[in-house]
Amino acid sequence: MTLNILLNGVVKMRVLVTGFEPYGKENYNPSKEIALKLDGKEINGSKIFGAEMPVSYRRIREALITKIEEIKPQIVINLGLAPGVSYIRVERVAINIMDAGPDNDGYRPIDKPIELNGPPAYFATIPIKKIVKELKENGIPAAISNSAGTFLCNCIMYHTLHYISTKKLKAISGFIHIPYIPRQAAEKERYPPPSLPLTLIERAVKIAIKTSLDSWNEKFMK
Numbered sequence: 001m002t003l004n005i006l007l008n009g010v011v012k013m014r015v016l017v018t019g020f021e022p023y024g025k026e027n028y029n030p031s032k033e034i035a036l037k038l039d040g041k042e043i044n045g046s047k048i049f050g051a052e053m054p055v056s057y058r059r060i061r062e063a064l065i066t067k068i069e070e071i072k073p074q075i076v077i078n079l080g081l082a083p084g085v086s087y088i089r090v091e092r093v094a095i096n097i098m099d100a101g102p103d104n105d106g107y108r109p110i111d112k113p114i115e116l117n118g119p120p121a122y123f124a125t126i127p128i129k130k131i132v133k134e135l136k137e138n139g140i141p142a143a144i145s146n147s148a149g150t151f152l153c154n155c156i157m158y159h160t161l162h163y164i165s166t167k168k169l170k171a172i173s174g175f176i177h178i179p180y181i182p183r184q185a186a187e188k189e190r191y192p193p194p195s196l197p198l199t200l201i202e203r204a205v206k207i208a209i210k211t212s213l214d215s216w217n218e219k220f221m222k
């Protein structure tokens with residue numbers, strides 16, 4: 001692994017942020033917007049790479065692993081939309097199950113494992129409690145979530161953590177569910193669901209990245 005250590009001992013890292021393409025009845029997915037907005041930006045000398053992911057159980061693994069192998073990130077943060085939530089949801093766990101949909105290929109699995117011989121679950125390895133604390137201290141509504149569901153968001157989280165674990169990569173990863181943006185909520189019939197401005201969500205993801213970078217340093221540079 002090539003690591004670029006600066007004179008002051010701070011490691012220049014690479015951060016992969018993924019977001020999803022629109023799916024189902026949604027014609028817009030803010031998670032993709034955030035990933036693409038952050039692409040090329042730097043936080044404390046570490047570079048962010050943003051990537052769009054397909055809402056496809058069958059295509060997600062290859063799309064994700066190709067990016068991880070190309071970028072060789074120390075931090076992977078996967079983002080996805082959680083329709084109807086009012087706050088930033090930092091996920092605790094990914095489970096080895098596919099049971100939702102249909103996805104964008106029309107596939108609707110029932111009780112199918114993501115990895116046939118994989119463990120039942122993986123915990124996020126980014127500092128979820130610290131991230132929620134930082135977000136709240138910055139005035140951003142946030143909480144831990146104990147289930148990322150059984151659709152593509154859970155699936156990408158599981159694939160990322162499984163890959164890092166089996167390849168023994170010096171990397172940490174986690175998943176963050178984000179709400180609708182106001183324009184999307186305004187388009188819904190009758191009572192608009194909760195939403196947060198895109199700029200606020202972007203700030204939240206930057207805070208999560210910064211907190212994760214600190215955590216990586218503590219974990220691997222001691």
Ligand code: PCA
Nearest residue numbers: 020080081151152153154
């Ligand atoms: N949200 C879905 C999949 C894609 C996305 O943005 C989910 O929560 O699983």
